[in-house]
Structure formats: C-alpha cells, structure tokens
Amino acid sequence: MRLATNVPLASLTTLRLGGPLRELAILDDPADFPELVAIAGRSGRIPRVIGEGSNVLAADDGYPGLVVRMATTGVRLDRSADRERVLVTVQAGHELDALVSEMVAEGLSGIECLTGIPGTTGATPVQNVGAYGQEVTDTLASVRAWDWAAGREVEMPPAECGLGHRTSIFKYSQRWTILSVTLALTPGKLGPPLTYRAVAETAGVPIGEQVLMEDTVAAVRHVRARKGMILDPRDRDGRTAGSVFLSPVVSPGDAARLRAEGAPVNEFPDGATRVSASWLMSAAGFALGQQLAPGARISTRHFTLVADDGATAASFADATAIVAERVRKATGITLTAEPDLLGDVPAYMRLTGPSAQ
Ligand SMILES: Cc1cc2nc3c(=O)[nH]c(=O)nc-3n(C[C@H](O)[C@H](O)[C@H](O)COP(=O)(O)OP(=O)(O)OC[C@H]3O[C@@H](n4cnc5c(N)ncnc54)[C@H](O)[C@@H]3O)c2cc1C
Known part of the structure; x- marks a missing residue:
C-alpha cells in the first residue's frame, strides 16, 4: 500500500x-x-x-x-461451477475496459457491450454500470466487500445489492468497500441481440440480431467514440465524467407527450419508462459546445458537460444547475446528476443523490 x-x-x-x-x-x-x-x-x-x-x-x-x-488487479476463472457458465472473480481495481477485452479473448460473453466504459470493476456494482443493452446486474454473481459498520468482510449475493437503474445500496453510502466482484459469464462466440439502432446499424445487421463478440465490441466502441464517450485525455472533450445526468423516469402522460415530440422514451430493465437526458438538453435549446460557466461547457459531440482550463468544481456545478433548471422550465422534467460528490459543493449537492429525488 x-x-x-x-x-x-x-x-x-x-x-x-x-x-x-x-x-x-x-x-x-x-x-x-x-x-x-x-x-x-x-x-x-x-x-x-x-x-x-x-x-x-x-x-x-x-x-x-x-x-x-x-488499484488491486487480477482475474480468476472458475470453470467448475457448470458447463453453461464460468465464474470470473475480478479484483476491485482491475480496469473494466481491460476486463471486457480479456473476457472476449477467453470466449466468455456477458459484458461485451460495456467496452469503452472507463473505471474499475469494483466500481461497477455501485451504479450498476450499463450501456447498450447490458448492465452489471445481468451477470453479477456476488460482491465481496469490507463492511465498515460490521467490521468484517462480507459476501453479498446480487439480491442484497439493491441494484437498479444506475443505482445500488453502495451508491451514496460509505458503508462498504468493494474488494472483488464475481461475474457469471457464458462460453460462446456471439454477443447479445443488438437492441440499440446505432450499434446494430454500425454492425450492419437489423435490430435484435446477434454478431460475433468481437464485432459487438467494435460496433459499440465506434458508436461511443463518435459521442466522445471513450475517455481520451488529449481529446478536446476529454475532461469528462461521461453522462452528467441520469435518464429521468417519466409518467405515462409525459411519456406520451415527449414521444409525440420525437423524444427517445424507452422501457428500462428496472420496469421504469425513461427519457434520454441528452435529448432533453437539446430540446431545452442548448447547443453542442455551448459555454455555460467559466471552464464548463457542453461537449462538442454529445449533450453532456465537460471541463476546460479555468473550470472549478463550483463552476462545473453551476453549469449542471443551469442545465437542470432550463430543462425543467422547457420540458417539465427534473434531471438528477449522476457523478458522485467527493467533498462539499453545495450547488451540486442539490442535484444529486437522494436530495435531488
Ligand atoms: C467517458 C465516460 C463514459 C462513461 N460511460 C458510462 C456508461 O456508458 N455507463 C455507465 O454506467 N457509466 C459510465 N461512465 C461512468 C463511470 O465510468 C462508471 O460509473 C464507472 O463505474 C466508475 O468507475 P471508477 O473506478 O472511475 O469509479 P469512481 O469514479 O472512482 O467512483 C465512483 C463511485 O463509486 C465508488 N467506488 C468506486 N470504487 C469502489 C469500491 N471498490 N468500493 C466501494 N465504492 C467504490 C466511489 O466512492 C464513488 O462514489 C462513464 C464515464 C466516462 C468518463
């Protein structure tokens, strides 16, 4: 250490x-x-x-x-459980993106759509990381954590993790430090049915079709790169935390109204109907690249916020608040900020976590 x-x-x-x-x-x-x-x-x-x-x-x-x-790394495969699945235990600090490549090379499927997501594997249960039709909850077998309240190590099955849309019992709680994550992956060659139009089109197949895992990874990375959603510190939009807002839940009435306006409104695996936060930002009149506060602006390629020279956490929080307020006024929908807060940023605190619900 x-x-x-x-x-x-x-x-x-x-x-x-x-x-x-x-x-x-x-x-x-x-x-x-x-x-x-x-x-x-x-x-x-x-x-x-x-x-x-x-x-x-x-x-x-x-x-x-x-x-x-x-920063702990390492992966252990256990093929003894049964023939249909392999248990993969990953140290918390192991990079998720590296893990995806390693598992595709092993011929193990279940996380290939998570390619290109930055961060560690230990953080994935915290907000039930997901993208393009796969979420960690789909393959999570267990979480090994240190429970600071109980003062001991615990093994938690998924049912105890409270996994939901970009949330879990670990989000907004310091009680547990996740030490390792065990995933149950499936031997095979194909990725999952491609349910996102952009990914299916890039892979050159109709929606719902499966392609080789390597081709799934390539298509997802292509779509992510177009939106600046693969972390690259040299990129002009490279100071980012990914999506700054969660996709908000909408009522049946709002869903019908927003659909009529052309919004992507979809049913999510947690059973909720959600609208794209990026679409709401565009509908509220924001423009790509638009400056909102000193050093804080909208990405040039995607409706999320990024930082430049001159940014502070306070100015980034101000930009986040400006977007949330204008979206609420223009569309009637309340946005909740996704990145977690470390330390005190009062303007941001109101936009994230339980206080924003
Ligand atoms: C360009 C970009 C694209 C992104 N795309 C996606 C996406 O498609 N889907 C998605 O879900 N997310 C996405 N994200 C968000 C982010 O990558 C994920 O949330 C990721 O899991 C964070 O991992 P991290 O190691 O960086 O965690 P951190 O940012 O360091 O921490 C995030 C939270 O998890 C907690 N935490 C981290 N590790 C542990 C641990 N071992 N035990 C307990 N708590 C822990 C922290 O306390 C903090 O509250 C994106 C981010 C960026 C910058």
Whole structure:
C-alpha cells in the first residue's frame, strides 16, 4: 500500500477538478487491506473510496479525510461451477475496459457491450454500470466487500445489492468497500441481440440480431467514440465524467407527450419508462459546445458537460444547475446528476443523490 498526503484530487479524477486531499492510500495488494482498516480505525472515520475517478465531482476545497484508491488487479476463472457458465472473480481495481477485452479473448460473453466504459470493476456494482443493452446486474454473481459498520468482510449475493437503474445500496453510502466482484459469464462466440439502432446499424445487421463478440465490441466502441464517450485525455472533450445526468423516469402522460415530440422514451430493465437526458438538453435549446460557466461547457459531440482550463468544481456545478433548471422550465422534467460528490459543493449537492429525488 502506498500512502501520501496533500494530493490534489484533480490528479485522481477524469474531470481533473478538486483541491487537496488530506490523506491518500493506494491499495495495490489485497493483502494490505487489514493495514488500511487499522489506519482508518486510528482516524475514527470510514474512508471514502475511489477507483479511476471517472464518475466523481471533487470539491475545490478538497477532502479533509482519508481516501482509498482501489488499484488491486487480477482475474480468476472458475470453470467448475457448470458447463453453461464460468465464474470470473475480478479484483476491485482491475480496469473494466481491460476486463471486457480479456473476457472476449477467453470466449466468455456477458459484458461485451460495456467496452469503452472507463473505471474499475469494483466500481461497477455501485451504479450498476450499463450501456447498450447490458448492465452489471445481468451477470453479477456476488460482491465481496469490507463492511465498515460490521467490521468484517462480507459476501453479498446480487439480491442484497439493491441494484437498479444506475443505482445500488453502495451508491451514496460509505458503508462498504468493494474488494472483488464475481461475474457469471457464458462460453460462446456471439454477443447479445443488438437492441440499440446505432450499434446494430454500425454492425450492419437489423435490430435484435446477434454478431460475433468481437464485432459487438467494435460496433459499440465506434458508436461511443463518435459521442466522445471513450475517455481520451488529449481529446478536446476529454475532461469528462461521461453522462452528467441520469435518464429521468417519466409518467405515462409525459411519456406520451415527449414521444409525440420525437423524444427517445424507452422501457428500462428496472420496469421504469425513461427519457434520454441528452435529448432533453437539446430540446431545452442548448447547443453542442455551448459555454455555460467559466471552464464548463457542453461537449462538442454529445449533450453532456465537460471541463476546460479555468473550470472549478463550483463552476462545473453551476453549469449542471443551469442545465437542470432550463430543462425543467422547457420540458417539465427534473434531471438528477449522476457523478458522485467527493467533498462539499453545495450547488451540486442539490442535484444529486437522494436530495435531488
Ligand atoms: C467517458 C465516460 C463514459 C462513461 N460511460 C458510462 C456508461 O456508458 N455507463 C455507465 O454506467 N457509466 C459510465 N461512465 C461512468 C463511470 O465510468 C462508471 O460509473 C464507472 O463505474 C466508475 O468507475 P471508477 O473506478 O472511475 O469509479 P469512481 O469514479 O472512482 O467512483 C465512483 C463511485 O463509486 C465508488 N467506488 C468506486 N470504487 C469502489 C469500491 N471498490 N468500493 C466501494 N465504492 C467504490 C466511489 O466512492 C464513488 O462514489 C462513464 C464515464 C466516462 C468518463
């Protein structure tokens, strides 16, 4: 484990925002976890956890406590469970995108549509990471976590994880540090039926058809890259946390009204009807590339927010609030911000988590 003090949070997040962090512990060996528990015990506070910081807004004032960066890597395959599935146990700090490539190379299907999503595998249950028709909940077999309230390691089946649309019991809670994730993947050559028009068109097949896993990955990456949704720090839209807003749930009345206006309104796996937040931003009159606050603007390729030189967490939060307010006025729909907050950014706090519901 590596320990450091006074680390700029901006160096730990993909938005490259955030002031000084008092204490950082980088955990690259799972065997060091008891040492971390001892350090946290001395401070008397549960540490915050981050992976690659790709879904975090960190405060300009920084964070006055201990943050653990999960950097443990490694994958173990267990083919003994049955012939239809292979149990894949992944250390929390292992990159999700690397895992997808490794599993496709192994001929194991179930997560190929998650290609190109930045971040660690340990963070995937936190908001039930998903894209283009697959979510972690589809393949999650169990989560091994340290339960800070109980002071012991726990093995949690999916039913205990409260997984929903971009949420779980881990979101907005510091109680658990996820140590490893076990997925049940299926041996095979094909990816899932392609349910997203853009992905199916890129793969050159009708909606609902399956293609080789490698071709699924290529099509999804192509669609993501077009929207600037593959992290590239050199890109002009590269200071990003991905989608800044969740797709909001809409009532049957709003769904009918928005559909008539041409909005993509879809039924989601959690049973809710949701509208695209990006469409709402465009319908509210925002333009690609539009500046909203110092250093904070809409991406040039997709309706989400990105940072430039001069951005602060406060200005990014202001931009987020401007979008939410204008969307509410123009469409009547309330947006909730997706990235988690690290530290205090009052303007953002109102837009995220339970306080925004
Ligand atoms: C360009 C881009 C595209 C994206 N596309 C998608 C997408 O298509 N679908 C999607 O769902 N998300 C997407 N995201 C969001 C992000 O990639 C995911 O949320 C990812 O899982 C975050 O992983 P991370 O390691 O960076 O977590 P962080 O951002 O470091 O942390 C996110 C949250 O998880 C908690 N956390 C992290 N690791 C652990 C752990 N081991 N134990 C307990 N809590 C933990 C943190 O405390 C924090 O609250 C995108 C982000 C970007 C920048």
